[in-house]
Amino acid sequence: NIDHGFWSVVYPCRAVAPGMVARGSGHIVNVSSVAGYLGIYGYTGYSAAKFAVMGFTEALRFEMKPAGVRVSVVCPPDTDTPALALEHTLRPPETDVIAGNIKPVSAEKVGAAIFKAVQRGDYLVIPDALSAFYFRLKGLLPEVFFAIVDGDVKKARSKQ
Template structure:
């Protein structure tokens, strides 16, 4: 059994306050199911893809706040085929956390340690956008 969360289920990002809680919930659900089903030999996994090149992402990018763009950086979206291949590998290897890209993989493994540094960097980027915006309005 595998469910799809998102990289947004590993880290709260500016602009995703309506989206991220559901993805964090998928992670919590799958962690609970894993604990309950492992004794019965059932494999449970959860996928944390970053941006995936889909029509949904294209539409999202039309409306995404600048703060979200600068926090997200310039990561190239994965193809749906790349994510599907990572899911199949994760199932074959019976992994719980299936991370199709290095960024979510690092967050899944080291998120607790990385969070203070990431939050500080993201806050810096958001402040820079706000400074830039306030000087262009003046």
Template sequence: MTHVIITGGSSGIGLALARIYAGRGARISLLARTLSVLEAVQGELAKDHGASTVRIESTDVADESQTVAAIHRCEEAFGPCDILITCAGVVEPGLFEALSSDAFDRQLQTNFSGSIHAVRAVYAGMKARRSGRIMLVSSGAGLIGIHGYTAYCASKFALHGFAEALRSEARPHGIRISVCFPPDTETPQFTRELEHRPPEAAVIMGRVAPWPADAVASRIVRAIDGGEFEVFFGWTLRALGRFGSTVKPFLNWWFDRAIQRISRHP
């Protein structure tokens, strides 16, 4: 039976992924920080798919030892990890000079280092078995810099570079690495983010309706099934991913003009 481990699995995209894989009969291990939310999700999935199919671990992925220990407990219970999906993430918009060092570091540690910690926990086992799939969840903000998102963009750009390098190392050992770049998605975190999104970013990002979490999760699962490396959502992000060096100068020119107009008319 396939064992799927999902960090950030208690809500949003991670929860939508858990529902899909539980529906396929997989064993699911969910990592997130808030135990009460995890327990509610475990109850929901167990009711629909059986009590023995879902394991939960209250874990802060920013803590390497905590994350590795939690994942190893999941593997002891459900067997080796076949699929790892790193969904855990935080976003705290704010201008660079106004963003505290703690807030900046928290995004780097959770979004980037948290993914590395989870990968480190399963990688050696996958390599020894010569099989395994890892999906790193980046963001559309990992393809182009966005006003007011210096920390978040940095963390998500870093994931892309990590994925590219690890793909080359993992491929000879039968491990398939993927990275996806979701757009704005209807999640509880997105709702909280909007309250703090700078108006300059809203002009740039608010022109496209957010995707439902279920639609994003379905696309991710298809990509894992198909062994895709880079996964894009919609033509805009696909264009950025495939032709970024060509189109970004024009986009940045347009963004600069839009931001300048806002500055003139507060």
């Protein structure tokens, strides 16, 4: 997961950043995930890679800003693609319960959020309101967030 989920973000940045810095303009958009700021049950490796993308992109933002290069990170929830249907057959029941409140978003909605963020120069892009709420909840009241997720795990296990 680190090879694919992290390095596949780093190498393209390394390729394009020097040219953008030389021009004094540009915009790098990296894709992380909701799992990049909320550790997701059953997705330990994936979450670790996406957390790494978040840290890399944040540091890159600070490094690129003085050169006039903008940087954004996109954190979509499950995105309604053909791969998602297969993924649902493989993930543990606890993950289904935890994710139950956050509905998959369309690829078009994610794309529109990215386009809007680039136009506005936004750093953090979370395409749906509930995922954005959980991002803020975890940041402000982590114990409340943990209690919610722990309750979901307990509920899923009681059904088994």
